[in-house]
Amino acid sequence: MFPIDIFLDKLALGDCLKILEDIPSNSINLIVTSPPYADNRKSTYGGVSPDKYVEWFLPISAELQRVLKDDGTFILNIKEKVVEGERHTYVLELILAMKRQGWLWTEEYMWHKRNSTPGKWSNRFRDSWERCLQFNKQRKFKMFQESVMVPMGDWAKTRLNSLGENDKIRFNSQVGSGFGKNISKWVGREKAYPTNVLHLATECGNKNHSAAFPKSLPTWFIKLFSEENDVVLDPFAGSGTTCIAAHELNRRFVGIELKREYFELAEKNIEKVQKSPIQQSLL
Numbered sequence: 001m002f003p004i005d006i007f008l009d010k011l012a013l014g015d016c017l018k019i020l021e022d023i024p025s026n027s028i029n030l031i032v033t034s035p036p037y038a039d040n041r042k043s044t045y046g047g048v049s050p051d052k053y054v055e056w057f058l059p060i061s062a063e064l065q066r067v068l069k070d071d072g073t074f075i076l077n078i079k080e081k082v083v084e085g086e087r088h089t090y091v092l093e094l095i096l097a098m099k100r101q102g103w104l105w106t107e108e109y110m111w112h113k114r115n116s117t118p119g120k121w122s123n124r125f126r127d128s129w130e131r132c133l134q135f136n137k138q139r140k141f142k143m144f145q146e147s148v149m150v151p152m153g154d155w156a157k158t159r160l161n162s163l164g165e166n167d168k169i170r171f172n173s174q175v176g177s178g179f180g181k182n183i184s185k186w187v188g189r190e191k192a193y194p195t196n197v198l199h200l201a202t203e204c205g206n207k208n209h210s211a212a213f214p215k216s217l218p219t220w221f222i223k224l225f226s227e228e229n230d231v232v233l234d235p236f237a238g239s240g241t242t243c244i245a246a247h248e249l250n251r252r253f254v255g256i257e258l259k260r261e262y263f264e265l266a267e268k269n270i271e272k273v274q275k276s277p278i279q280q281s282l283l
Contacts, residue, residue: 001021001022001023001024002022002023002024003024004023004024004027004231004254007023007254008231008252008253008254009247009252009253010254010255011237011240011243011255011256011257011263011266011267011270012254012255012256012257013257013258013260013263014256014258015258016060016063016235016236016256016258017059017060017063019235019256020060020063020064020066020067020235020256021063023067023233023254024067025066025067026066026067026068026069026070027067027069027231028067028068028069028072028231028232028233028254029068029069029072029142029225029226029230029231029232030072030073030074030075030221030222030225030226030230030231030232030233030251031064031068031072031073031074031075031232031233031234031235032075032077032218032221032222032232032233032234032242033075033076033077033233033234033235033236033237033242034076034077034078034213034236034238035057035060035076035078035235035236036048036236037078037079037081038050038053038081038088038090039081050081050083050088050090051090053090053093053094054090054093054094054097057094058097058098058101060235061074061098061101061103062101064233064235065101065102065103065137067233068137070137070138071138071140071141071142072136072137072141072142072225073106073134073135073136073141073142073143073221073225074103074134074135074136075109075132075133075134075135075221075225076131076132076133076135077111077130077131077132077133077213077217078091078094078130078131078133079091079127079130079131080131082121082124085122085123091131095133098135102137103135103136103137104135104136104137104138104139105133105134105135106134106135106136106139106141107133107134107196108131108132108133108134108196109131109132109133109134109196109197109198110129110130110131110132110196110197110198111129111130111131111132111198111200111217112128112129112197112198112199112200113128113129113130113200113201113202114128114199114200114201114202115201115202116128116202132198132217132221141225142225142226142227143224143225144223144224144225144226144227145193145224147223147224148193148194148220148223148224149191149192149193149194150191150192150193150194151190151191151192152190152191152192198217198220200214200216200217200220201214201216202214213241214241215241215244215245217241218232218234218241218242218245218246219245219248219249222242222245222246222249222251223249226249226251228249228250228251229250229251229252230251230252231251231252231253231254232246232251232252232253232254233253233254233255233256234253234254234255234256235256236256236257236258237255237256237257237262237263237266238257238262238266239262239265239266239269240255240257240265240266240267240269240270241269242255243255243266243270244269244270244273247270247273247274248273255270
């Protein structure tokens with residue numbers, strides 16, 4: 001095991017399970033990653049059978065749990081697969097297995113792909129969403145909700161201009177959940193908290209990786225769950241998108257990539273950002 005400084009702002013080439021063993025415990029503030037989906041990208045990553053996915057991932061998640069700080073967060077971008085005409089349950093099985101491993105499944109964000117291409121099969125339509133699962137080691141963790149607030153939107157022009165009597169008090173839910181809301185508190189505000197559905201386009205600047213996601217996805221989570229100089233880890237770095245987003249937000253990063261082709265691509269992408277005049281001016 002080596003000091004964390006050896007890994008900071010660098011990419012490591014190799015199997016993440018082996019490299020993670022060299023990273024010290026409780027040294028990572030945030031993990032944002034998108035591992036190969038079950039049985040996908042066979043020509044690039046070899047593919048993992050849906051039936052074997054949980055068995056394959058659990059040793060990795062155990063190492064991620066060890067290196068993550070107690071108040072850190074793990075964001076797992078993953079997608080289900082249709083097998084023989086029905087949804088395979090490997091994602092749900094993985095969630096339950098990770099809970100047994102000691103993780104808290106704190107939240108689930110949905111990435112809505114605003115511009116996904118249309119498609120049709122005999123019994124379904126194309127997915128336009130992917131899961132972003134949030135796991136934590138404890139119930140109290142670092143979270144900066146104000147950093148991802150959004151404009152109030154058009155609803156404020158109509159809803160807040162016609163308040164009823166129940167909108168001016170803390171009106172409790174009528175289903176007995178214990179939750180309530182006071183709509184009048186939002187009068188005069190310019191920003192509101194977002195929902196757990198992220199409406200992001202699928203385009204990205206990188207066309208040379210088979211499964212790249214838009215930089216706006218890791219950027220959103222990095223803003224929400226970390227602060228400047230925190231360490232962000234992506235054990236499936238791919239083309240380096242998460243590492244680039246972390247660098248641009250003045251975080252430290254650690255990236256791991258298995259395939260040399262993508263490792264070299266990620267190094268080039270990161271080097272361009274590190275040498276850009278804008279970034280230099282921020283240092």
